[in-house]
Amino acid sequence: MQSTDFIVARDDLQQCKVIDTERPDAAALPNEALLVEVTRFAFTANNITYAALGDQLKYWQLFPAPAGYGNIPVWGFGEVIASKHPDIAVGETLFGYFPMATHLVIEAADVSKRGLRDGAAHRQGVAPVYNAYSRISGDPAFAGKQGYYQALLRPLFTLSFLVDDFLGENEFFGAKRVMLSSASSKTAYGLAYLIHGRGIKVIGLTSAGNVDFVKSLGCYDEVVTYDKVTSMPSDRPVAYVDMAGNSALREQLHRHFGEQMKYSGRVGLTHRSTSADEPVLPGAKPSWFFAPDQIRKRAKEWGPGGFNERFGAAWAGFVPNLDRWIIVTEGHGPAAVQNVYLDTLNGRVPPDQGHVLTL
Numbered sequence: 014m015q016s017t018d019f020i021v022a023r024d025d026l027q028q029c030k031v032i033d034t035e036r037p038d039a040a041a042l043p044n045e046a047l048l049v050e051v052t053r054f055a056f057t058a059n060n061i062t063y064a065a066l067g068d069q070l071k072y073w074q075l076f077p078a079p080a081g082y083g084n085i086p087v088w089g090f091g092e093v094i095a096s097k098h099p100d101i102a103v104g105e106t107l108f109g110y111f112p113m114a115t116h117l118v119i120e121a122a123d124v125s126k127r128g129l130r131d132g133a134a135h136r137q138g139v140a141p142v143y144n145a146y147s148r149i150s151g152d153p154a155f156a157g158k159q160g161y162y163q164a165l166l167r168p169l170f171t172l173s174f175l176v177d178d179f180l181g182e183n184e185f186f187g188a189k190r191v192m193l194s195s196a197s198s199k200t201a202y203g204l205a206y207l208i209h210g211r212g213i214k215v216i217g218l219t220s221a222g223n224v225d226f227v228k229s230l231g232c233y234d235e236v237v238t239y240d241k242v243t244s245m246p247s248d249r250p251v252a253y254v255d256m257a258g259n260s261a262l263r264e265q266l267h268r269h270f271g272e273q274m275k276y277s278g279r280v281g282l283t284h285r286s287t288s289a290d291e292p293v294l295p296g297a298k299p300s301w302f303f304a305p306d307q308i309r310k311r312a313k314e315w316g317p318g319g320f321n322e323r324f325g326a327a328w329a330g331f332v333p334n335l336d337r338w339i340i341v342t343e344g345h346g347p348a349a350v351q352n353v354y355l356d357t358l359n360g361r362v363p364p365d366q367g368h369v370l371t372l
């Protein structure tokens with residue numbers, strides 16, 4: 014019996030391949046371990062960022078691959094096909110962080126009614142969210158199309174929710190306008206959706222080919238292409254949330270807005286054109302938005318369940334829009350996975366597409 018893994022060369026993400034490995038023997042699983050079949054996973058630019066930061070943020074250590082290669086983590090679903098844990102039955106469905114592979118062995122720890130954690134030694138030292146699995150068997154919120162939306166967007170919308178909360182808490186640093194780069198990305202439009210209606214103008218920055226899509230969403234007050242950013246009025250305070258990670262764009266914006274740039278938060282790297290050596294820029298100092306800090310702060314302030322309750326309400330309001338905003342496409346097998354990977358890596362996926370895959 015074999016397992017299949019999709020792996021990429023760590024030092025050249027254009028190089029990728031599918032490998033077969035021996036499937037772990039169900040009978041030989043250690044106590045409390047589970048053998049899980051990865052049944053579906055989503056793939057977006059966020060997963061490419063995991064690969065781009067694989068060494069720096071330890072993503073490569075989560076799902077080991079042969080030397081020189083990495084297995085990119087993905088959000089999705091798995092079915093337990095063998096269990097050595099007394100409280101977890103074969104047939105259970107889990108939602109969480111999986112490798113691009115057909116199978117994963119999980120060392121089940123901290124098992125509760127709602128979830129569990131992979132306690133494998135090589136998975137420690139990363140944020141707890143990356144080792145947590147939700148037990149979702151029979152939960153309608155994860156069934157069918159709703160499940161695809163969860164895999165495609167829930168992790169991204171969590172970041173959107175946290176940035177919106179952080180900006181709101183800081184009264185948008187005195188700005189009445191917020192610019193979002195890669196406005197067509199799911200993370201950006203989730204944030205635009207949340208900010209829209211707060212009395213703050215949301216400006217989407219995007220490439221010419223994605224203008225129509227961004228305008229069609231209805232959650233941006235204005236859409237500006239990257240080549241026109243210096244045409245925006247620069248005499249009033251503005252905040253910037255950067256999903257693109259484009260150093261040249263950041264420099265252009267900071268020089269244009271000068272001291273009116275009141276906040277400059279870095280979130281993503283969709284353009285993969287970040288210079289290691291950025292100059293000191295006028296206006297607020299660019300800084301990475303670190304989601305776990307905001308989660309920890311709110312968990313303390315909002316008490317047990319407070320975060321989930323607020324996030325759940327925001328998610329419930331957001332999801333109905335997705336029927337208009339996303340066309341989910343399912344792909345099966347190594348060739349489909351490789352095509353979606355390379356298309357995503359090279360910016361060829363139209364923003365209205367949401368890919369859900371199985372190896």
Ligand SMILES: NC(=O)c1ccc[n+]([C@@H]2O[C@H](COP(=O)([O-])OP(=O)(O)OC[C@H]3O[C@@H](n4cnc5c(N)ncnc54)[C@H](OP(=O)(O)O)[C@@H]3O)[C@@H](O)[C@H]2O)c1
Pocket residue numbers: 057058059060062063168169172194195196197198199200201218219220223256257280281282283284285302304357358359360361362363364
């Ligand atoms: N820090 C965190 O905790 C955190 C959490 C969630 C997401 N993020 C980051 O937010 C970013 C957006 O992720 P997502 O999954 O929401 O993206 P997505 O929906 O897949 O975004 C697609 C958009 O990104 C831009 N893009 C993607 N690949 C490109 C390429 N190769 N060349 C040029 N542009 C490209 C294009 O937008 P434009 O034409 O509009 O530029 C494209 O329409 C990622 O970098 C992700 O890692 C960070």
